[in-house]
Amino acid sequence: MIRLTGLTKRFGATPVLNGIDLTIEQGERVVVIGPSGTGKSTLLRCINFLDRPEAGTIQVGDLTVDAAHASRAQILGLRRRTAFVFQNYALFANKTARQNITEALVTVQRRPRAEAEARADAILAETGLTEKADSFPAALSGGQQQRVGIGRAMALDADLMLFDEPTSALDPEWVGEVLDLMRRVAERRQTMLIVTHEMQFAREIADRVIFMDGGRIVEQGPPAQIFEAPQDERTRSFLRRVTR
Amino acid sequence: MLGLVPILLGYLPLTLFMAVLSMACALVLASLLAMERVARIPVLDGIVVLFISFFRGTPLLVQLFLFYYGLPQVMPFLTNMTGVQAAIIGLTLHFSAYMAESIRAAIIGVDRSQWEAAEAVGMTRTQMMGRIVLPQAARVAAPTLVNYFIDMIKSTSLAFTLGVTEMMGATQKEAAGSFLYFEAFIVVALIYWAIVEALSFAQKRLEFSLNRAFTR
Numbered sequence: 001m002i003r004l005t006g007l008t009k010r011f012g013a014t015p016v017l018n019g020i021d022l023t024i025e026q027g028e029r030v031v032v033i034g035p036s037g038t039g040k041s042t043l044l045r046c047i048n049f050l051d052r053p054e055a056g057t058i059q060v061g062d063l064t065v066d067a068a069h070a071s072r073a074q075i076l077g078l079r080r081r082t083a084f085v086f087q088n089y090a091l092f093a094n095k096t097a098r099q100n101i102t103e104a105l106v107t108v109q110r111r112p113r114a115e116a117e118a119r120a121d122a123i124l125a126e127t128g129l130t131e132k133a134d135s136f137p138a139a140l141s142g143g144q145q146q147r148v149g150i151g152r153a154m155a156l157d158a159d160l161m162l163f164d165e166p167t168s169a170l171d172p173e174w175v176g177e178v179l180d181l182m183r184r185v186a187e188r189r190q191t192m193l194i195v196t197h198e199m200q201f202a203r204e205i206a207d208r209v210i211f212m213d214g215g216r217i218v219e220q221g222p223p224a225q226i227f228e229a230p231q232d233e234r235t236r237s238f239l240r241r242v243t244r
Numbered sequence: 245m246l247g248l249v250p251i252l253l254g255y256l257p258l259t260l261f262m263a264v265l266s267m268a269c270a271l272v273l274a275s276l277l278a279m280e281r282v283a284r285i286p287v288l289d290g291i292v293v294l295f296i297s298f299f300r301g302t303p304l305l306v307q308l309f310l311f312y313y314g315l316p317q318v319m320p321f322l323t324n325m326t327g328v329q330a331a332i333i334g335l336t337l338h339f340s341a342y343m344a345e346s347i348r349a350a351i352i353g354v355d356r357s358q359w360e361a362a363e364a365v366g367m368t369r370t371q372m373m374g375r376i377v378l379p380q381a382a383r384v385a386a387p388t389l390v391n392y393f394i395d396m397i398k399s400t401s402l403a404f405t406l407g408v409t410e411m412m413g414a415t416q417k418e419a420a421g422s423f424l425y426f427e428a429f430i431v432v433a434l435i436y437w438a439i440v441e442a443l444s445f446a447q448k449r450l451e452f453s454l455n456r457a458f459t460r
Binding site for chain 2: 048050079080084093095104107108136138152156
């Protein structure tokens with residue numbers, strides 16, 4: 001189970017997260033929507049301390065961290081219980097597709113190389129990238145790079161997978177294949193927290209949709225409720241704008 | 245004149261020994277200095293900045309004289325230091341200061357999102373630097389570092405001022421013994437030139453292999 005309480009983050013004097021409380025059950029798939037600049041990405045980045053929250057607690061599985069007094073070991077612990085998919089893929093440019101997946105399995109999880117490579121090959125097959133196993137990121141299309149990025153995150157067997165606008169940087173022609181892969185991940189009841197602007201996708205795969213505005217959770221509920229019968233005026237006006 | 249070539253080449257191993265050993269030590273030291281400059285560890289950062297400033301701000305020849313002739317007067321345990329040792333220490337410190345700056349620039353040049361990706365998969369700082377950042381920084385820094393190595397090889401000739409008979413020292417002796425100054429110095433110049441040309445060829449091969457991952 002994932003539990004955030006009172007998670008607070010400011011950039012200088014500007015508050016970005018205003019005490020976020022959120023509980024995510026094991027196997028739950030939660031999609032975060034909302035206008036840009038409302039702290040959606042920051043929320044994800046605070047959970048694994050890519051951005052350092054000022055206050056609040058973060059619980060992932062058996063580890064609970066007080067954000068204000070997080071030790072280096074605790075931060076490492078959170079990162080090793082979560083996996084992150086970046087908007088701009090952020091693949092290791094000096095590693096092949098296969099090495100991008102095996103890297104953390106070998107260096108962080110200390111798994112035997114043969115086992116890590118078998119796992120990587122299974123994931124490459126699943127993501128349709130077997131032929132690209134030995135290609136470096138520079139030689140892959142945006143869609144292929146992001147599939148490797150998701151594969152790298154899948155391989156970690158994390159308690160929570162975080163997706164930070166995984167299709168926003170993609171050319172439209174590659175969006176479909178990336179969403180298809182995310183659908184397959186979701187079908188396995190992997191616990192997921194996804195920030196996206198793909199409303200149709202959110203409606204399909206989410207167990208719960210969260211609408212954020214101004215660093216707060218304004219409204220949340222099953223996709224049918226949020227998309228068909230939003231309660232808050234801000235949610236309604238946002239959905240009118242994005243669904244036209 | 246050509247008779248000089250084998251004589252001088254006999255001293256080439258010592259020249260190369262000083263250059264290679266100094267370069268290896270300088271690479272290690274410069275990487276440490278560069279990583280400190282990126283991490284900005286309190287107190288240590290001030291010392292590193294001062295170190296780089298001093299060794300970039302004073303002539304190599306002055307530094308060599310300071311190590312070999314000066315320091316033993318205030319630190320008696322250095323009295324037994326040989327000219328070769330002093331030259332290697334001097335070259336190492338001097339060039340590490342320059343190389344630290346180019347390595348630092350190369351480290352900063354590595355795409356920030358890859359640092360984050362390394363953190364996100366749970367790597368320690370050491371793993372991140374060693375597995376992801378430094379290998380990519382090496383590619384960027386390689387041409388400059390080879391340049392410094394070329395400079396280093398030529399700078400070993402200054403060891404002759406510390407009484408070391410390396411290639412330059414041997415040339416000086418041959419020239420003084422035969423009065424054939426032009427012949428002696430043109431031969432030694434050509435030998436240095438040939439070494440540097442060979443190195444430039446190796447540089448192209450090195451860059452090709454380092455760039456392998458980044459070409460389509």
